[in-house]
Amino acid sequence: MKFLRNQLDKVKHSFEKGGKLEKYYYAFEAIDTFLFAPNTTNDSKGSQIRDAVDLKRLMMTVIIAMVPCLLFGIYNVGHQHFLAIGQPGAALGEKIGIGLWQVLPIVVVSYGVGLGIEFVFSILRKHPVNEGFLVTGMLIPLVMPPDIPLWQVGVATAFAVVIGKEAFGGTGMNVVNVALTARAFLYFAYPTDISGGVWTYLGDSQAVAGYSGATPLAVAAEAVKGQQVVAALNTFGSGWNEGVFTLQNLFIGLRPGSIGETSTLMCLVGAFILIVTGTGSWKIIVSVFGGAYAMALLLNLIGGSPFMELPAHYHLVIGGLAFGAVFMATDPVTAAQTESGKWVYGILIGVLTVLIRVFNPAYPEGIMLAILLMNVFAPLIDYFVVSANKKRRIQRATI
Amino acid sequence: MGKFIRLKKGFTINLQGKASPKVVEAEQPETFVIKPTDFHGIYMPKPVVEVGDNVKAGSPLFHDKKNERIVFTAPVSGEVVEVKRGEKRKLLEIKILADKAVEFVAFKKHSVSDIQNLNATEIKEQLLQSGVWTTLVQRPFGVVADPAATPKAIHISAFDTHPLAPDYNILFKGQDHYFQVGVDILKKLTSGSVHVNTHATSEISTVFSQVKGAEVNKFSGVHPAGCVGVQIHHIDPINKGDVVWTISPLGVIQIGKLFLNGVYDTSRIVALVGSEVKNAQYYKTYTGASVKKFIEGNLNQEHVRVISGNPLTGTAIGKDGHLGFYDHQLTVLPEGDQYEFLGWITPTTKKISFHRALGLLSFLAPGKERVASTNTHGEPRAFVQTGVFEQVTPMDILPTHLLKSILAEDIDEMEALGIYEVIEEDLALCEFVDVSKHKVQEILREGLELVQNS
The missing domain is CATH 1.20.150 (Lysin)
Known part of the structure; x- marks a missing residue:
């Protein structure tokens, strides 16, 4: 390692200010700090020690x-x-x-x-x-x-x-x-x-007879009136992929779909890692699931179309909801940044996902659009939370 | 009756090298220094002594040109040997070569019954004249108190939760009487009450528990529960236009001594701590002492950083440096200027972390004492992670938004977000836990100065 360090130190000066390759400094820095945690120390004033995280x-x-x-x-x-x-x-x-x-x-x-x-x-x-x-x-x-x-x-x-x-x-x-x-x-x-x-990746091969590339969302969206969605899902795939859309299999994720988003189970494993390490906000993950479930329950009560009557828990395992909730909604930069704002943000993502799914037959997968939409509104949510904080301070002063 | 306040947020940085409960009366250091840079809100310190002058403890060394009533006085008697200036002839420090025995300027002595009859003007006059005044710190901004102001309350934090902090039971043992008289005097300077804020779960010295005439509040929780700014926020928060004073117990005791004995007595106990110190213990000395004698031959290795104050808010002063005016702790930590191969991903139980991110395993044994170096452990980045500052700030304040408003130099926003309620130490833990390695304390001070000068 010493050899590698010496080599880096040898070329370092040409990337520093005044060096020949000065413009490429940050490119060099990226490689340098990737190989070696930097030797920088804290300023003489202020916090003399720092958390080991970066x-x-x-x-x-x-x-x-x-x-x-x-x-x-x-x-x-x-x-x-x-x-x-x-x-x-x-x-x-x-x-x-x-x-x-x-x-x-x-x-x-x-x-x-x-x-x-x-x-x-x-x-x-x-x-x-x-x-x-x-x-x-x-x-x-x-x-x-x-x-x-x-x-x-x-x-x-x-x-x-x-x-x-x-x-x-x-x-x-x-x-x-x-x-x-x-x-x-x-x-x-x-x-x-x-x-x-x-x-599904077919490659050069021919699909088997009876094969359909429909996703569970599409099956649910296309269910005709009077037909039970659950029954349509359960019988889908007969002949080539029996039981692919049963509740259990949807949860485990052995079904067609985007590469990483099919398995709710694996997303939950990821969620566990994010929450235990404190990296992802558990508030957002929980509230996305909660918001989607509550909205789906509400639609169940209203009824009207087979998709609206899809049991609420199905919404949690089909499509990319779990993946989006765990990995996309929790992105700290684009999510709401205040703690109470995170609840609102997550719940609205869940609610919007189900609404887009059920009422927009052209594109039944709603989590992507729901998150993008809430990304845009996250600063607004924060604005209200921050305003409330300011208001408390002003009220305190006038009493 | 005082309040009981339970704080749930915060973090204990458990470092190796706590002081053993032993007070050493070693040979006194040769030089003592007063640094204008230890005080905020001083615009133009102007020296009134020259090299070669003899001073007594309590003789003026310099004053602020903008407010000449605030005088900074010598902590010990001796000869002025250096008036150090920096860029643009800015006064950096005045050094005194100390006499063997301290001689004091004689100020007016009072009996306990006399003290009851003193009025605020007389008290202020004697405090200002002797230099004891400078132990009073004014919020907002954490500046030396303004003699013209009448604070709505005076707060005294009676415990220190910083990493490796000294035990106040040792620092102020046997000073009950002086503390009581100090509190009696402070009561005459405020329109409200004097608050003594103690820690609920540790043994409270009789100095604080037996005090009369003050509100004795109790706080439970980990750092920053001991920060007086956090305490004020929960007892009687600072709103726009409010003035509050804070003072350390040592300052209160010095006030007591000034009025009872007529002297500016800066004798104090400081804790020498840190993983690189052989014998971590307490030393009896005076304000502004040279640290050379304490650390000479008492270090485990030579590549160290000597810090006046604690590891979160202190200042690196070097091995020949002098203690800061307000500091009662001298910390020696290993200098962290080493590269570490793949240091950003290697699993470790040794490095301290508030986070539990991949491979940072210190959370598995939080009670274990660890060594921390001065390495930054990463590079500065834009704000990315959210919600972490909030977990270490037990106040109804949004640190990220406050800091962003400072970076944007938006004074109205800073006010609305509560900049009046905090100074550096209150948010120091944010600087420690920050993933993106912002200089939180430096940013905050810039914000405070912007508001103050607006």
Whole structure:
């Protein structure tokens, strides 16, 4: 390690002020601080000691929390592939192989494009390379369909990082969630490639007879009057993927969908890691689930269409609600920043998700739009919380 | 009757090197220093002594040009050996080579019954003349108290929750009488009450528990429960336009001694603490003492940072430095200027963290004493994580929003968000726990100065 340190120290001065490569200082700093925690000490005045945490470690914690979803997603992509082409007996290794073959390139493209842009901006705008993209770069693949063309991943990532983040000044300044910006970009720019039958990777093989690429949300949305949604879900997939949309399987997540978001179980494992480490706000996670459940219950009471009568707990396991609640809504930069604001923010995301799902048949998956919408309103929520704080102070003074 | 207030938020930084309960009367340091930079709200300190002058304890050394009534006096007797100036001839410190035995300027003595008859003007006059006045700190802003003001209350924090803080039972043992007289005098300076804020769950010295004529409040909870700003927030918060004074128990005792004995007696006990100190213990000395004699031959290693004050709010003074005016603690910590290979991800139980992020395992054994170096453990970043400052700030204040309003230099917003209620020490823990490594205390002081000068 000493050798590596010496090499870094040798070249360091040319990146510092007045050095030949001064403009690339932040690019060098990013690599330097990645390899070695810096030797900087606290100022002579003020706090002489600092907490051992830094942004790199915090972001790494989030990435670790996503790993269960990623691993499960890799397996599931392969699993769904073999079910769809009528080879349910394929070996575990084969499934993982197909999954890796599909998923890894997406991860590589997302990180490659995103970090590339980060470095370019760090040089142009003279700000440090921010660790935020370590998380974004993993979130983007997890919300992509397995069949997505790689160039679209690249374009979406570039759009999200430049317009969603760097235009505002980088990590910490962005208004909307960067990964969701990428997903929303694809949805509106290339709608045909991110809806319909894209949720299962078929490759060159022919789909088995009876195969349908519909998602549970689509099945629920298309249920005709008089038909029980639950029955429609339970019988879906007969012939090629029996029981794929039963409640139990929806929870476990062996079903078609975006790479990382199918398994509610794995999302809950991630949520557990985020909450135990204090990295993600438990208030937001709980309130998104709570808001969605309450809204769905209300719709059950009103009734009217089969989708409205879908039992409330189904809403928690279908679509990307769990993934969005755990990993997207909790993004501290774009969420409400006050503690009581987080409750309002989370509940409204849950409520909006269910409303969009049920009343917008064109795009039944609502969590993405709900979070983006609430990202925009989060400052407003905070505004009211902060105003209340100020008001308490003024009232106190007048008594 | 005092109040009982239970504080739930905060964090204990459990460091190695607490002082053993032993007071050493070693040979006194040779030099003593008074630094204008220890005081806030001093615009232009102007020295009234020259090198070579002889001074007694209580002789004026310098005063503020804007308010000449506030005089800063010598803590010990001896010869002025240095008047140190910095850029633009700014006065940095006045150094005194101390006599073997301290000689005092004789101020007026009073009997206990006389003291009951003194009025505020007489009291202020004697406090100002002797220099004891400067122990009074005024909120908002944490400046030296304004003699023209009448505070709505005076607060005394009777415990210290900072990391490695000294035990007040040792610091002020046997000073009951002086403290009582000090409180009696302070009562005449305020339109409200004198509050003595004690810790509910530790042993309270009779100095504080037996005091008469003051509200004795009790606080439970961890740091920053001992910060007087936090206490004021819960007892009688500072609103716009309010003036509140705070004073340390030592200051109160000095007031008592000034009126009973007619001297400015700065003798005090300081704790020498920290993981790099061989014998962490208490020393008897005077305000502004050189720390050289205390640490010489008493360190585990040489690559250290010597801090006047505690690790959260103190100032690095170097091995030849002198204690700050308000500090009763001298901390020696390892200097943290080393690189650490993949230090941002390596799991560790040794580094202290309020967070439980990946690999930071100190939360598993919070009672264990640990070593902390002066390393920043990361680079400065924009605000990202939220809700953490709130967990270590037991006040109805939104630290992140307050800090952002300061960065935006929005004075109205700062006022509305409660800048009048805090000074550096109250938010020091935010600086410690901050993931993005902001200089919270520095930012806050900039905000305070902006508001003060607006």
